[in-house]
Amino acid sequence: MSEAALHLPTIAEVAKSEAGQRRLRRRYAAERRFKYYGLAGIGLGVLFLAVMLVNIVSTGWTAFLQTYIQIEVTFTPELVDPSGARTEDALRQGDYYTLARDALKQTFPEVTGRSERRQLNALISVGAEHQLRNMVIADPSLIGTTQQVWVLASDDVDMFWKGYIDRDLPEEQRRVPDVQIAMIDTLESRDAIKQEFNWAFFTNADSREPEMAGIAAGVVGSFLTLLVTLILSLPIGVATAIYLEEFAPKNWITDAIEVNINNLAAVPSIIFGLLGLAVFLNFFGLPRSAPLVGGMVLALMTLPTIIIASRAALKSVPPSIREAALGLGASRQQAMLHHVMPLALPGILTGTIIGMAQALGETAPLLMIGMVAFVAEVPGGITDPSTALPVQVFMWAGSAEAAYQEKTSAAIMVLLIFLIMMNAFAIWLRKKFERRW
Structure with a gap:
């Protein structure tokens, strides 16, 4: 058999052939189409977001007058x-x-x-x-x-x-x-x-008269609720993450706990509201429509987010940090608290802020524990009857009075501003303290 018959085409020769060129053109065309589909999807999402924001702002800005x-x-x-x-x-x-x-x-x-x-x-x-x-x-x-x-x-x-x-x-x-x-x-x-300028919109509580209605009770109620949520969820979530990541033995029990924590992060928020209704209100008899109960319910909902984010932050610290501390005679607890924890703290705080921002926008759990009640006075403590800003938006949106439409959009604008500020603060923390190894 001749050498020509035994010659196999090289990759370069196949690529330069007519069939190879056709395959390359089809592949490049498919890649361009995929790129255009992605850009179209992003553009469509931005367009919908812009339309929503323009509609909210155009309807709600007059509520500030x-x-x-x-x-x-x-x-x-x-x-x-x-x-x-x-x-x-x-x-x-x-x-x-x-x-x-x-x-x-x-x-x-x-x-x-x-x-x-x-x-x-x-x-x-x-x-x-x-x-x-x-x-x-x-x-x-x-x-x-x-x-x-x-x-x-x-x-x-x-x-x-x-x-x-x-x-x-x-x-x-x-x-x-x-x-x-x-x-x-x-x-x-x-x-x-x-x-x-409608200062009463920020200083008044809710009212049956639209021109007198304000968001003060909702803002203060949201603040007190988030305060309870933060006090409960941050130490418990961080301590759980440290134990599971650094000290817990690797067996089927910890594996089951990790699986359940990941599953809880995907549970619909209204389920936590039902849990709060059954346990905190019906069993323990805590006051209905109070920031104390609302904060406890939102803490249960926020815990999986904080635990997952904290574990990811701890895992991102290189093992050499731990090994160096242990090699110099530090205990595991000292290595964790003095060396690993400070380096993981920015990621932990970022996850906490994102979890709190998620809790700020929640409505369904608070509806289940009675925070949908009409509150005409600004709450003075965590056990006083209260509402939250998302719940107030929900109540105004269902009102028959046309004047509440602009109030609803204005309250959504205030809520969006708070959410943007919290997320921007989380991004700033990550950018400022993040270390690349």
């Missing part, structure tokens, strides 16, 4: 302090409702009909009387004087002034009738209606 109406209030002593005691208890019993309505009548003296007066009174919020009461309590010298006061407008007037209610619609299709629109136009011509 509030409409006010100027009225001339005469603080009549007979209405404000009929007993003449001038004590705080006596001033709280004053008839500020009539005081505000009389001021509206003086602003629009031409309104005489019963129906028109009802529409006139609906221009201002029921919170206006609370505002007048607080003014008198803070400064009793106002009694007997006449003052120009900016009071809170009602939610319908606020929505109309912000442009959510179209005046060109037929009257039966909008909440603000023609009579009120004429009154609002008159106030505008007198410069007696304006918008200001």
Whole structure:
């Protein structure tokens, strides 16, 4: 047999052949398609995220503004302090409702009909009387004087002034009738209606009146709940990770524990809520709708995340660190606490912050333990009735009042800002203290 017959083509010759070139072109085309599919998927995800954020911001930014109406209030002593005691208890019993309505009548003296007066009174919020009461309590010298006061407008007037209610619609299709629109136009011509930054959105608790509702109770409740979660989950999670990674014997028991920890990280959060309902509330009788119980439930949910992240941080420390410490006479505990732990701490803290950020956005477990209750006061402790910011978003989203839509979007914006800050802090920690071996 000749040498030509025994010659086998080399790889280079196969690649240069027509068949080889076709295969290369098909492979390169498949790689380009895969790359384009990935870029298209990323672009689609970014587009959906942008649409969601634009929708939230465009709907919610107006909640940070509030409409006010100027009225001339005469603080009549007979209405404000009929007993003449001038004590705080006596001033709280004053008839500020009539005081505000009389001021509206003086602003629009031409309104005489019963129906028109009802529409006139609906221009201002029921919170206006609370505002007048607080003014008198803070400064009793106002009694007997006449003052120009900016009071809170009602939610319908606020929505109309912000442009959510179209005046060109037929009257039966909008909440603000023609009579009120004429009154609002008159106030505008007198410069007696304006918008200001809505500080009450951050200082008030929830309210049945949308214009008076705020997120203070939800923010404080979330803070207290996360505080309990951190106090419980961080030491237990880190101690568990250290034991399993450094000291636990490698047998079927520890293998079963590790498998269960990994499985718990994937359990739906509502299951932890059911566990809290059955154990903490029904069995131990702890207070319902309290940050104490909410923090305990979220601690159970956060523990697997902290344990897994802490074990990964400990595992990333090179064995030479341990061996060097042991070789110099340190015990295993000293090698862990003095040498390995400081190097693993950035990863542990990063995992903890990510777990806390996850807990901050949870709603389902808190619903199961009663934190969906209407809370009109800012909680003062971990055992007081409370709600959380995600739960407040859930409650507002289901409200029939249109004014709660902008409140819902604004609360989501605040929640997103907190989540972004926590994740940014975790990234900063990792970048600043991370060591590459």
